[in-house]
Structures are given as structure tokens and as C-alpha cells.
Amino acid sequence: MENFTGANWIWIPGRAADDTYPAGNVTFRRDFTAANGKVPISVNILITTDNAFTLYVGGNLVGSGNTFTSAHRFCVPLMNGCNVFAIAAQNFAPSPAGLLAAFQIHYTDGTVDNIVTDGEWRAVNGTAAGFEQCAFDDSSWPAAFVEGPFPTTAPWNAPQNAISIPPETQDPGPSLQSAQWIWTNEVTGPGSSVPEGSRAFRKTVIVPNGGLVAQAKIFIATDNAFTLYVNGLLVGSGGSFTVANRYVVNFPPTSRVVIAVYATNAGGPAGVFAAFDLATFDCSKNVFFVTDGSWKYNLGTPAGFIDPDFDDSTWSLAVTEGGFGATPWGATTVPAANSPQSPAANGAPIAPPADVVA
Numbered sequence: 042m043e044n045f046t047g048a049n050w051i052w053i054p055g056r057a058a059d060d061t062y063p064a065g066n067v068t069f070r071r072d073f074t075a076a077n078g079k080v081p082i083s084v085n086i087l088i089t090t091d092n093a094f095t096l097y098v099g100g101n102l103v104g105s106g107n108t109f110t111s112a113h114r115f116c117v118p119l120m121n122g123c124n125v126f127a128i129a130a131q132n133f134a135p136s137p138a139g140l141l142a143a144f145q146i147h148y149t150d151g152t153v154d155n156i157v158t159d160g161e162w163r164a165v166n167g168t169a170a171g172f173e174q175c176a177f178d179d180s181s182w183p184a185a186f187v188e189g190p191f192p193t194t195a196p197w198n199a200p201q202n203a204i205s206i207p208p209e210t211q212d213p214g215p216s217l218q219s220a221q222w223i224w225t226n227e228v229t230g231p232g233s234s235v236p237e238g239s240r241a242f243r244k245t246v247i248v249p250n251g252g253l254v255a256q257a258k259i260f261i262a263t264d265n266a267f268t269l270y271v272n273g274l275l276v277g278s279g280g281s282f283t284v285a286n287r288y289v290v291n292f293p294p295t296s297r298v299v300i301a302v303y304a305t306n307a308g309g310p311a312g313v314f315a316a317f318d319l320a321t322f323d324c325s326k327n328v329f330f331v332t333d334g335s336w337k338y339n340l341g342t343p344a345g346f347i348d349p350d351f352d353d354s355t356w357s358l359a360v361t362e363g364g365f366g367a368t369p370w371g372a373t374t375v376p377a378a379n380s381p382q383s384p385a386a387n388g389a390p391i392a393p394p395a396d397v398v399a
Contacts, residue, residue, distance in 0.1 A: 042085055042087060042143055042209065044087070045112075045141055045142075045157075045192070046143075046191065047190075048141055048190070049141070049158050049187045049190050049191065049194075050139035050188040050197060051069070051139065051158045051159065052139050052164065052185065052186055052188060053164045053166055054186040060196075061135055062132050062135070062136070064132050064135055065131070065167070067132070067165070067166055068127070068164065068168050069130060069140060070125060070127050070128075070162065070164075070172060070179045070182070071125070071162045071163070072123065072125050072126075073123070073126060073146070079148050080150075081124065081147065081148055081149075082322050083116055084124070084144050084145065085114070085144070085147070086115040086116070087113070087206065088113055088140075088141070089109050089110075089142075090128070090130050090140045091132070091138055092109060092131055092138070093105070093106065093130065094106055094131075094140065095129045095130075096126075097125075097127040097128070097129075098119075098127075099117075100127075100173050100175060101173075102173075110202060110203065110205060112204050113207070114209070116324035117324060127172055128142070129168055129172075129173075137197075139188055141158055143156075144156040147255075147322045149294050158185070159187060160184050161184070162185040163182035163185065164183065164185040164186070210320070212326075214318050215260050216316050217262075217316045217365050217375065218365050219364070220332050220333070221314075221331065221333045221363065222313070222361065222363050222370065223334070223359035223361055224338070224360055225357075225359070225360060227340070228311075228362055231362045231363045231368065232310045232362060232368050232369045232370070234308075234309050234310060236306070237306055239305040240338055240339065241303060241338065242302040242339075243302075243356070244299070245297065245300075246319065246330060247296065247297055248295075248297070248298075248321070248328055249328070253295065253321060254298060254320060254322070255291060255293065255322050256292070257288070257289070257290045257298065257318070258289050258290075258318040259287070259288040259290065259315065259318075260285045260286070260316045260375050261279065261285055261314070261315035261316075262279070262281060262282045262285040262286070262314045262315070263304050264309075264311050264312045264370060265280060265306055265311070266279065266304070266305045266307070267280075268303040268386045268389035269286075269300070269302055270302070270390070270392060270395075271292065271299070271300060272299055272349050273299070274392055274393055274395035274396075275382070275391075275393065277381070278383050278389070282312070282370045283370075283373060283374065285373050285375045285376070288379060289397065289398040290395050290396065292396065294322055298319060300317065303342060303347075305388075310369055313336075314370070314373060315331065315332045316329075317329065333361060334360075335358065335359075337357065338357060339353070339356050342388075342389075342390075346390070347390050347392060382395065
């Protein structure tokens with residue numbers, strides 16, 4: 042949800058002929074109940090109001106703002122059941138007034154619903170006690186008055202009234218700066234030559250506090266080649282240690298992510314070098330990890346090693362060979378564009394394709 046596309050400026054009926062409203066408070070509500078079989082995780086909210094707002098979700102205070110040219114973003118966990126969106130808005134002086142908001146609801150099955158400010162909202166002049174609660178009866182409230190769509194409605198379409206929209210996420214993404222080149226116990230020293238052939242690597246990540254993730258951003262480079270799998274699905278293959286492959290992979294929300302790498306050395310030094318950012322959808326912090334000594338390896342490529350439930354309990358811990366810029370690999374660069382999904386390398390396990398964002 043990058044911006045307010047699809048949303049409308051709304052207020053109460055009774056706008057004056059000069060498109061203004063008197064100073065005062067207006068209250069808005071929009072009930073939301075998930076469809077049968079759907080379990081909501083969270084809602085991402087983008088909101089602004091001319092002039093001020095206080096936002097509630099499910100009866101709980103979320104946040105406020107009082108400058109319509111500066112939109113606000115919020116992420117709020119949702120309960121299964123009624124989750125009313127309620128807003129107390131204020132117009133400071135006789136002038137144009139409007140509420141503009143967009144809500145993106147995430148479900149446990151990976152789907153999303155979008156709610157925007159439109160004629161489905163109810164609005165009333167003043168403030169009613171308990172209006173923010175799910176049990177509040179707003180059946181007598183009239184429908185909100187739709188003033189017009191974003192971004193073409195006056196006076197908010199004037200250049201001086203341009204709305205500053207914060208980025209969707211503040212997380213820095215994965216970083217190779219803290220990653221380690223890793224290989225097997227065949228390494229005798231940093232960057233030493235190792236036997237040719239393919240090796241299997243795995244990393245299992247459990248999201249803290251039962252959190253849910255549904256997307257992985259990945260930078261990966263190898264000396265010499267790799268095929269990458271996430272939760273048993275094929276992401277892609279690559280063969281460079283100077284320029285990493287850059288992937289964005291979507292998957293159903295889960296609290297457990299398994300990364301598997303089929304890595305091949307064609308001679309000389311060998312290594313796997315990667316960084317990962319798992320995006321949460323329950324409003325908790327993203328999960329970051331890199332290749333390091335906590336990864337596991339096998340000197341072969343056992344059948345089924347890419348499967349999430351494969352038993353790697355007898356595998357050994359990876360050997361680290363050095364960090365970013367280490368000899369003989371030097372600094373690994375990351376391209377600006379995402380890498381597309383691609384076939385498995387020769388000899389690598391065949392698997393269904395992952396949902397890779399090109």
C-alpha cells in the first residue's frame with residue numbers, strides 16, 4: 042500500500058456552497074468482520090485529516106495527527122472477530138475539511154483485503170461516548186459524504202497542499218556487511234582451495250514470540266555456483282561471487298522459515314555468502330540473519346535436504362572463512378534490480394517454483 046490510491050476525501054453531509062465546513066468535531070466509524078474461514082493478522086493504515094485525527098482500532102487508541110500535508114502510517118495487530126475502525130476528526134476553523142485513509146488487512150492464509158475512506162463509512166457531527174468500541178450502535182448515523190477521490194479533489198490537489206507520504210517500511214533490508222563466507226570442514230584456512238563438487242547447506246529460523254513472516258529479501262553470492270530454496274520451493278540459481286543475486290520471495294505466513302542451498306565448487310576456494318530480511322505481518326520487528334557459523338552443512342547432497350522437515354540434526358556447523366571483502370573474494374556488490382526466478386542448476390534438486398518478485 043504505497044499511497045492513497047482508491048481512497049476518497051470524506052466528511053459529513055452539509056458542506057457549504059463554498060466547499061467549507063464550520064469548525065468542530067466529526068466522528069467516523071467503519072465496522073470490519075473477516076469472512077468465514079478468514080483469520081486476520083494485522084492491518085496497515087495510511088491516514089491524514091484536514092485538520093486533525095485520533096485513530097482507534099477495536100476500541101484501542103492507535104495514534105493521532107494534526108497536519109494534513111503529513112500522512113501517518115500505523116501497523117495494528119487484529120483479533121479474530123469485530124475490528125471496528127473509528128476516527129475522531131476535527132476541523133480547526135471554518136474551512137475545507139476532510140478525512141483520507143487506506144487500510145490493508147493481512148490474513149493468515151497470505152491474502153489481503155483493502156478498505157478505504159468512501160461512502161461505506163458512517164459519520165456524525167460531534168463525539169459520542171464509546172464510539173470507538175465494537176459494540177457501539179451506529180445504525181442511526183448517516184453515510185459519510187464523499188467529497189472526491191485522491192489525488193484529484195480540491196483543495197488538496199493544489200501543489201502547496203501536496204501530502205508527504207512516509208515509506209511503507211523503515212527497515213534497512215538485508216546487509217552483506219555482517220555476513221560471513223562459509224563452507225565445510227574441507228577448508229584449511231581462509232580462502233583455501235577445497236575439493237570440487239556440490240555441498241548442501243541449511244538454516245532454520247524460528248520467528249521470535251510466535252510472530253509470522255510472509256516475505257524474504259535475500260542477497261546471495263557463491264564461489265562458484267548455487268541453487269537456493271525457501272521452505273522447499275525453488276527460488277533460483279546463480280554463479281558469481283563478485284555480484285550477488287537479489288531476491289524477494291513471498292510465501293504463506295509462517296513462524297518457521299527453512300533456507301537450503303545447493304552449492305557447487307568448480308575448483309579453488311569455495312564459499313556461500315548471504316544476508317536475509319524476513320518481513321513480519323503481525324507488526325513485530327523484521328528478522329535479520331546472515332551466513333555464519335550457525336548454518337549446517339553436509340559433505341554430500343542428501344535426497345530431500347531442501348524439504349522444510351528434513352532432519353539435519355546430525356549435520357555439522359559451517360566453517361567461517363571471513364567477512365565482507367575478505368580475500369580472495371573482495372567486496373561483493375548487490376544489483377539494484379531483483380533477480381527473477383530461474384531453474385535449478387544441473388544436479389540440483391528439482392522443486393516447485395517459489396513466488397519470486399521480479
